[in-house]
Amino acid sequence: MRNFVAVAICLAGLIVFSGCEKNESEKEVVGSKGLGLWWNHQMFSEQGRGFILGFTEIERCETLYELKFEYQIDNNQKIIEINLIDKINKGKCPQFPSGGWGDDGGLCSSNGNVFIPENAVNEGKYKFTITTLNYTVHSEFVFTKDKATLNIPDNNYFSSSVKEVVITPKNLLFGSIVFSGEQNMNYAFDILEDIRNLGLRDTIWSNPSVFLTNVDEAGKPVITSWPPDYYSVPILFSMTCEFSTVFELLKEHYNKNVVFRNIGLWSSNGDQARFDIYEGINVLYAK
Numbered sequence: 338m339r340n341f342v343a344v345a346i347c348l349a350g351l352i353v354f355s356g357c358e359k360n361e362s363e364k365e366v367v368g369s370k371g372l373g374l375w376w377n378h379q380m381f382s383e384q385g386r387g388f389i390l391g392f393t394e395i396e397r398c399e400t401l402y403e404l405k406f407e408y409q410i411d412n413n414q415k416i417i418e419i420n421l422i423d424k425i426n427k428g429k430c431p432q433f434p435s436g437g438w439g440d441d442g443g444l445c446s447s448n449g450n451v452f453i454p455e456n457a458v459n460e461g462k463y464k465f466t467i468t469t470l471n472y473t474v475h476s477e478f479v480f481t482k483d484k485a486t487l488n489i490p491d492n493n494y495f496s497s498s499v500k501e502v503v504i505t506p507k508n509l510l511f512g513s514i515v516f517s518g519e520q521n522m523n524y525a526f527d528i529l530e531d532i533r534n535l536g537l538r539d540t541i542w543s544n545p546s547v548f549l550t551n552v553d554e555a556g557k558p559v560i561t562s563w564p565p566d567y568y569s570v571p572i573l574f575s576m577t578c579e580f581s582t583v584f585e586l587l588k589e590h591y592n593k594n595v596v597f598r599n600i601g602l603w604s605s606n607g608d609q610a611r612f613d614i615y616e617g618i619n620v621l622y623a624k
Contacts, residue, residue, distance in 0.1 A: 367424050368470035371395035374497040378455075378485065378504050380607050385624055386455040386507070388485065390419075397444035401427040404449025410457055417458070417478060419451060421469040455504075467495050482506075503544045509605040510537060510583060511550040512572040514597060519562075521596040525570040528590050528600075535582060537574035572602065580608035584620055587612065 376390045392404055405423035410416070430445035463478040465487070474495040477488040486501045510532075514525040533539070543556035550571045551561050558571035576583075584602065591597055591612040600612040607623030 367421055369394060369421055370471065371494045372467065376497065376499050378502045380505060380605050381609065384452050384454060385607055388453045390451040390453065392449055394447040397446050399430055399443055401430050401445050402447035403427055404447055406449060406451045408451055408453065412459055415461055415463045417463045418466045505605045507606055508576040509542065510572065510574045510576045512600065512602040513550060514570045514572065515567065515599050516596045517567050517598065518596065519566065519568065522568065524594045524596050528587060531586055532574060532583060535586065536577045538577065540573060540575045542573060576604060580604045580622065584610050588618060
């Protein structure tokens, strides 16, 4: 599902950047003493479903820079290449009260992100290359339908705090119905039954970390409660209709029954809706 190639181009007369100091004339020639990576698969973003790669400079400096990258993907050769192409000066590092965390010495770590759309890569093994003016590191990305894995060989410049992420399948509908009073449980059950009548199917999902839905170890939804008398009934279905159809159904129930404190509804395609006694009704459809 993703790809890139890395080639650094030095224009004549420019000086190779190294360390924390950087002149405006050196803007297009950037280097790095090392990069760390945190990455994940995400559903909710303006770009849609995809992989977010967050890079952080290992070296801490008195000036904060926004790291700028460009990437290329070759799905025929199975290559993903990422190049560090710029560092935007954001001024001196922000100062925060220690608050028990200790003194940072006025230093901070520069960072920048790359977003790779899910449909930009296919299943299979990709050669994954990170290039700056100081080094090139070759790794391997493996994409399957269910997960993505990053294998980085031992090296002195590039590492990742994440090795593997689960890829949430498309067309999952999930959320929760929150209300007070056990006697109102049937109002929530009526919503679930009407969702089923739309043709959606009950399902399970054993990776609840990406959801706000309560499930047991097998991935089956479970009802939760807390004092003094609040309940949350989970929503978890395989979608067989448009998110907007389910949204209109829930809006009808919400407006008709004042027992609901809030209802959260999401789809793994990137749709979001919320019904709240304080904030009203809001919906955002995936592009």
